[in-house]
Amino acid sequence: MTAAQQATTEKPEPYVIRTDEREERYARGWYVIGHANSVGHTPRALNVFGTRLVAYRGKEDGEVHILDAYCPHMGGDLCGGEVRDNSVLCPFHLWSWGADGVCDDIPYARKIPDKAVIKSWPVLEKNGLVFVWQDPEGNPPIAEQEPATLDDWYAEDWTDWEMEAIPIQSLGRELVDNMADMAHFGPIHYSSVKSFRNTMEGHKFVQYMVGGHEILTEGDEGLITSVATYEGPAYMTTTMTGLMDGHPMKVHLLVSHIPTDMSEFVINFGVMMRKDPGLSETQNKAMVEEYMEKNIESFHQDVAVWNNKCIIDNPLLCDGDGPINLVRKWYSQFMTNVNDIQPNQVKAREHVTMEGPSVAEALAKMGF
Structure with a gap:
């Protein structure tokens, strides 16, 4: 074997995970x-x-x-x-x-x-x-x-929030990474992704997804659409539509974290649901409680990972991953002094990870 042949077959050096030192600072x-x-x-x-x-x-x-x-x-x-x-x-x-x-x-x-x-x-x-x-x-x-007004919370045909606080042993940034992390939906949330798109501008970052879900929709009940919006570094609401037990379903999820310190944060997790006019108040409350239970079951799959993963500041990404570095660039504006924020931290961008039916097309197909 020549030296050139040997060089091409040599195993590359192991990738070194980098975890940067951090001052105690919490996002604005x-x-x-x-x-x-x-x-x-x-x-x-x-x-x-x-x-x-x-x-x-x-x-x-x-x-x-x-x-x-x-x-x-x-x-x-x-x-x-x-x-x-x-x-x-x-x-x-x-x-x-x-x-x-x-x-x-x-x-x-x-x-x-x-x-x-x-x-x-x-x-x-x-x-x-x-x-x-x-x-x-x-x-x-x-x-x-200032967070936008969620008109549905003030409407009589919606339930109030069902909420639970969940402590996580990690950095809040790790939660925000989920906005771009399309690949985790299958192994963690049992979701089949049909389309996945991100947009950012200013203090807002939005994830658009169409797919299915083994826990939240029993059997083959069609698609679920999801529009998740961060308004700032920590307040995220998601509007989901689909079918649950044969009933049309529209819900808002709250996944808002607040840091305890530099090594722990608490997620304020909430669910509110549009009432089914054919059900009583008691039945509607039972339905939102059931949906909350299913979401918590799904969400705790994430929790188990966050509590045991390390912090990686140089993630080794492949071509099938979503724009992890893009969401981190957007998030960095809230860790930067206001006068030092750069245009590339807040500029309007769009990234399509998977082409497929848009949220509007999926909603039309389901009759919403």
């Missing part, structure tokens, strides 16, 4: 903390963004407020306190903190210290959900990035 955007009814007049603890916050609903204004949880006086945890008017009281010495984070009463002091201010976090209540705004630069919310 709106994050769901739960259903609107998950925050009341009893302080609720939020262990998020590597710190601890307190959420409560004011007794006077009825609005949700979120503050840093630790009292700067002697470190008391406001989550163990009580709500009075629109303020929350520290259980340690009863210092009172207003919704704006300014101390408004110390029962035994003649003068409140000028520095008695804690961080008040921007809050949004919309679509039956409570959002908190996170920005590593401390900037206020960006108006055009």
Whole structure:
């Protein structure tokens, strides 16, 4: 064997997985903390963004407020306190903190210290959900990035959200990768993909998919269409249509994550469904609960992978993979200071991974 022949038959060097070092930094955007009814007049603890916050609903204004949880006086945890008017009281010495984070009463002091201010976090209540705004630069919310109104949540012919919180031992970016990862739908979600397309522009990234599903549709009940939309780095809603037990089905899924710290995030997973007018309220509730159970069963296949996979910053991709690096480029805008964002992080793009029937064509075929 000549040296040239030997060179062509030699096995290449093993691929080296790269995991980059990361500073503690959390993506800029709106994050769901739960259903609107998950925050009341009893302080609720939020262990998020590597710190601890307190959420409560004011007794006077009825609005949700979120503050840093630790009292700067002697470190008391406001989550163990009580709500009075629109303020929350520290259980340690009863210092009172207003919704704006300014101390408004110390029962035994003649003068409140000028520095008695804690961080008040921007809050949004919309679509039956409570959002908190996170920005590593401390900037206020960006108006055009407010989540769009989900009209169906306000309509009487739709159910409310059924929700569950699921902790994951990984980076939130790993969840966002799913927007481009067409190849995982078969082995993980038992889905047969007929068409798969991604678009991005500004703070939005959309996945269009047509396929079938072994769990969500029993037997051969035709196609399922899925339109999944990220509005920012963490708030994703998906509209799915198809048939379930012979009934036309249209549902919205919520898959919104919020980081606990740099090694864990929590997914706020939700399902709401258009009611079947031929069923009672009880039957419709049972149907959405059944669909939620099936989705959770499917979704936990992902969870098992995320909890055990490593972080790869240089994924070895093949020609059948979706645009993983494209979605990561889009996601990187939320980890970049606003003034440093580059055009290629937010420019309009489209990527077709698999040609096939469009969502509109599939909906027409199913009679929607």
